[in-house]
Every structure is written in C-alpha cells, then in structure tokens.
Amino acid sequence: MAGQTETIVAAILGAIEGGSLRPGGLIDEQELIEAHGVSRTPVREAMIQLETAGLIRRLPRKGAVVFKPTLAEFLAILEVHAKLEGQAAGLAARRLSAAHAAALEAAVAACEDHAARLGDAEPDRYYQLNMDFHRVVAEAAGNPFLLEMIKTNARKLMAYYRARYHYAGAIGASARDHRAIAALIVARRSEEAEAAMARHVQFDQVTAMDLLAVMG
Amino acid sequence: MAGQTETIVAAILGAIEGGSLRPGGLIDEQELIEAHGVSRTPVREAMIQLETAGLIRRLPRKGAVVFKPTLAEFLAILEVHAKLEGQAAGLAARRLSAAHAAALEAAVAACEDHAARLGDAEPDRYYQLNMDFHRVVAEAAGNPFLLEMIKTNARKLMAYYRARYHYAGAIGASARDHRAIAALIVARRSEEAEAAMARHVQFDQVTAMDLLAVMG
DNA sequence: TCTCCCTATATTGTTAACATGATAAGTATA
DNA sequence: TATACTTATCATGTTAACAATATAGGGAGA
Numbered sequence: 001m002a003g004q005t006e007t008i009v010a011a012i013l014g015a016i017e018g019g020s021l022r023p024g025g026l027i028d029e030q031e032l033i034e035a036h037g038v039s040r041t042p043v044r045e046a047m048i049q050l051e052t053a054g055l056i057r058r059l060p061r062k063g064a065v066v067f068k069p070t071l072a073e074f075l076a077i078l079e080v081h082a083k084l085e086g087q088a089a090g091l092a093a094r095r096l097s098a099a100h101a102a103a104l105e106a107a108v109a110a111c112e113d114h115a116a117r118l119g120d121a122e123p124d125r126y127y128q129l130n131m132d133f134h135r136v137v138a139e140a141a142g143n144p145f146l147l148e149m150i151k152t153n154a155r156k157l158m159a160y161y162r163a164r165y166h167y168a169g170a171i172g173a174s175a176r177d178h179r180a181i182a183a184l185i186v187a188r189r190s191e192e193a194e195a196a197m198a199r200h201v202q203f204d205q206v207t208a209m210d211l212l213a214v215m216g
Numbered sequence: 217m218a219g220q221t222e223t224i225v226a227a228i229l230g231a232i233e234g235g236s237l238r239p240g241g242l243i244d245e246q247e248l249i250e251a252h253g254v255s256r257t258p259v260r261e262a263m264i265q266l267e268t269a270g271l272i273r274r275l276p277r278k279g280a281v282v283f284k285p286t287l288a289e290f291l292a293i294l295e296v297h298a299k300l301e302g303q304a305a306g307l308a309a310r311r312l313s314a315a316h317a318a319a320l321e322a323a324v325a326a327c328e329d330h331a332a333r334l335g336d337a338e339p340d341r342y343y344q345l346n347m348d349f350h351r352v353v354a355e356a357a358g359n360p361f362l363l364e365m366i367k368t369n370a371r372k373l374m375a376y377y378r379a380r381y382h383y384a385g386a387i388g389a390s391a392r393d394h395r396a397i398a399a400l401i402v403a404r405r406s407e408e409a410e411a412a413m414a415r416h417v418q419f420d421q422v423t424a425m426d427l428l429a430v431m432g
Numbered sequence: 433t434c435t436c437c438c439t440a441t442a443t444t445g446t447t448a449a450c451a452t453g454a455t456a457a458g459t460a461t462a
Numbered sequence: 463t464a465t466a467c468t469t470a471t472c473a474t475g476t477t478a479a480c481a482a483t484a485t486a487g488g489g490a491g492a
Contacts, residue, residue: 455471
C-alpha cells in the first residue's frame with residue numbers, strides 16, 4: 001500500500017500530457033480522492049509536489065489549476081528552454097553513442113514520414129513525434145539534470161507546442177529542422193547543432209503571437 | 217496561523233545557506249517539530265517541497281539529508297549551471313538598467329575590496345559577496361524563471377562554492393573575473409559576457425577535483 | 433563463537449477529525 | 463431597490479492517532 005502520492009502525481013501528469021487537463025483547467029481534489037479511493041493527504045502531497053515543480057498553481061479558495069503562463073511568463077520560459085535544448089543538442093553532438101544515433105535517426109525519420117504522408121493532418125500525433133525527437137536529443141546529451149529540466153520546462157510550454165502544429169506548413173518545417181539538426185549532431189558539429197536547435201525551439205515572435213492568440 | 221509549512225521551508229533553507237546544515241547532513245524531523253511547536257504534517261510538507269526542488273533527499277528509514285551530489289552529479293549540474301549563468305550575463309548585457317548597473321558596480325567593488333584588503337582571509341565572507349555578484353547579474357537579466365533556476369542550482373552546488381575560496385589566490389582571481397565580466401556587461405558586449413561568465417562558473421577540472429577531494 | 437530467526441521498536445505513509453478563515457447568500461434597513 | 467451586515471457553509475491548514483513495514487538487537491541453536 002505504498003506510494004499513493006506517486007500514483008496521484010502520475011495520474012495528474014498523465015492527464016496533463018494526454019491533453020485531458022488543459023492549462024488553466026481546474027484539478028478537482030474531491031474527484032481525485034474518490035477516483036483513487038484515498039484520503040486528502042496523498043492528494044494534497046501530490047499537489048504540493050506539482051506546485052513546487054511549477055506545473056500547477058494553487059489559488060487560495062479557488063482550487064488548483066494547471067499552470068497557464070501569461071505572455072511574459074511564456075516568453076521567459078521559452079528563452080531559457082531554447083538555451084537548454086540548444087545545450088542538449090551541442091552535447092549530443094559530442095557524446096552521441098551508436099545506440100542514440102540509431103534512436104535519433106528513427107525519431108527524425110518518423111517526423112519526416114508523418115510530414116510526407118499526412119502533411120498538416122493529425123497535428124496531435126505529430127506533437128508526440130516531436131516530443132520523441134527532443135527527448136532522444138536530450139537523452140543523447142548524457143546529462144540527467146539537463147534532461148530533467150528540459151522535461152519540466154517542456155511540460156509548462158506544452159499547450160503552446162500542441163497548438164503550434166495546427167498552422168499550415170508547421171509540421172513540414174519542423175520535420176526539416178529536425179533533419180538538419182540531426183545531421184549536425186551526427187556530423188559532430190557541436191556548436192552549429194547547438195545554434196540550430198536553439199533557433200528551432202525559440203521560434204520567432206510572430207509565431208509566438210499566433211499561438212498566444214489561439215490559446216487566449 | 218497560516219503558513220507553517222513555509223516557515224519550516226525557510227528555516228531549513230536558512231540553515232543550508234548559513235552553513236549550519238552541510239551537504240549530507242541529517243535533517244532531524246523531530247527537532248524541527250519541537251523547535252517550531254508544530255505537528256509532523258507541516259514539516260513533512262516542507263520536506264516534500266525541498267525534495268521536489270532537489271535540495272534534499274529522503275532516504276527510506278534513514279531520514280532526510282541535504283543533497284550531496286556525487287562526482288558525476290556535481291559535474292552534470294555544473295555543466296548546466298554554467299550555461300544558465302552565461303545566458304544571464306548575456307541577457308544582462310542587453311537589458312542592463314541604470315539601477316542594476318549601480319548594483320552591479322557595487323557588488324564588483326565589494327569583491328575587489330575584499331580581495332585587496334583581506335586577500336585569502338575570511339573565505340566565507342567572500343562567498344557571500346560572490347553570491348551577491350551572481351544574484352545581481354541574474355536579476356539584471358530580467359527573466360524570473362532563469363533567476364529561479366540559477367538560485368536552485370546554486371544551492372545544490374553551494375558546498376563546493378564555499379570550499380572553493382579556501383584555496384590560495386582563489387578570491388583574487390574570482391574578483392578579477394567579476395570585474396572583467398561586469399565590464400563586458402556594461403559595455404553591452406552580450407556574447408563576450410556570456411562566454412566569460414560561463415568560463416568563470418565552469419571552472420576547470422583540476423579545480424573541480426581539488427574541491428571534490430576536500431568535500432569527500 | 434557464529435549464524436539465523438524472531439521479536440520489539442521506530443519510522444513513515446495514511447486516515448479522520450478538528451479549527452480557522454474566507455466567501456457567498458440572505459435578510460433587513462435606508 | 464440597493465447596500466450593508468450577519469450568518470452559514472465550504473475550503474484549507476493542521477493535529478493526533480492508526481497501520482504497516484523494515485531494521486536492529488537479542489536469543490537460541492548449531
């Protein structure tokens with residue numbers, strides 16, 4: 001009967017990543033209690049963990065909501081996130097193992113395949129492929145702390161990433177970026193890989209404004 | 217009677233930063249309960265927060281200990297930390313306000329003053345001045361998320377930073393670095409400031425090995 | 433004397449109940 | 463009719479007690 005808090009945390013994280021809990025969405029404490037048959041404490045502890053990680057916010061007497069960054073917060077997180085993803089790509093170029101190289105190729109190929117066969121259709125599925133690509137790069141960097149930070153930040157920006165692929169041509173452009181970045185990593189061109197990844201993540205302000213318009 | 221958890225968190229953080237709680241040191245739950253006259257829950261919640269932030273570790277049946285990185289962890293954190301501090305310096309060079317410029321000059325001057333008047337003496341006091349310098353730069357970057365990440369990472373590396381200034385000549389070298397970095401920031405030479413700060417933070421492996429030898 | 437097993441104890445996760453403070457609703461008065 | 467005050471309800475932080483589990487220590491047997 002150990003680890004009820006972790007179960008709740010996993011459940012909430014799953015709901016956030018799965019998209020059933022959207023940024024700004026309320027997390028019903030009572031519902032979680034009944035759904036998992038536990039008391040308030042494990043749920044409460046799970047909330048504290050997620051709040052500390054910055055993934056939810058507990059508003060006084062309003063309940064907990066999934067973190068939904070303001071425009072300023074969004075830009076601030078993105079600024080750092082782009083840097084970290086860039087570092088990951090740069091390190092991956094220096095440390096790429098055979099296994100990671102294979103995984104990287106597979107991830108890029110999957111993105112290209114989606115773009116070629118489906119075009120702009122099924123953006124949510126491409127979102128998953130995109131996640132895979134970035135995860136593989138971060139893992140190939142061989143720095144667990146960097147990986148963890150990237151994961152957490154990505155979750156905060158998730159809703160915007162998701163919305164991104166609803167724009168015409170976005171998926172094709174993303175897949176081409178991925179191929180270019182992967183080529184630089186495989187070629188061990190660390191600094192160029194770093195710069196290319198940072199550029200890829202920190203998309204231009206016009207795109208950012210588009211997304212913010214959609215997300216409200 | 218609100219905010220007992222926060223009180224406990226602040227107390228532990230203060231003890232860590234003050235140096236009375238060293239990395240690897242045990243955090244006595246019972247002691248905190250008695251010292252603050254609270255029950256287990258607020259203490260427990262404080263522990264969860266600090267563990268999520270990565271500042272402490274809760275070992276099963278061994279109690280909670282202040283996070284003490286292994287060699288591999290230390291290097292991994294430092295690798296990311298240097299990047300983030302570098303970014304902060306680069307952004308500060310672009311965004312420096314008059315108020316921050318004044319604060320920066322004061323922080324650097326304090327470091328130089330210590331080096332000139334005290335030399336290698338009172339390393340723990342210089343440690344505080346060093347913290348001030350890095351905090352000012354991070355604040356001048358104008359990115360609250362970046363600031364928070366740097367703070368948390370710095371706390372994890374704290375013990376090593378502290379030990380660093382016990383080496384002959386370390387304080388003088390640090391103060392000179394600070395002056396050079398500040399000059400680049402004031403001159404708005406963003407990329408050079410970023411590179412200089414990254415180099416300053418990610419000290420060479422020889423130094424790292426020295427510190428690890430001391431810290432065990 | 434050494435090893436294995438059993439028991440006692442202590443730590444930790446969990447529960448239910450309590451206390452407090454805020455918000456909302458309803459009523460009364462201007 | 464609108465506003466202000468009072469009351470009731472609900473959310474939330476906190477407490478104490480309970481339950482389960484692992485570890486350590488002691489005793490017994492080889």
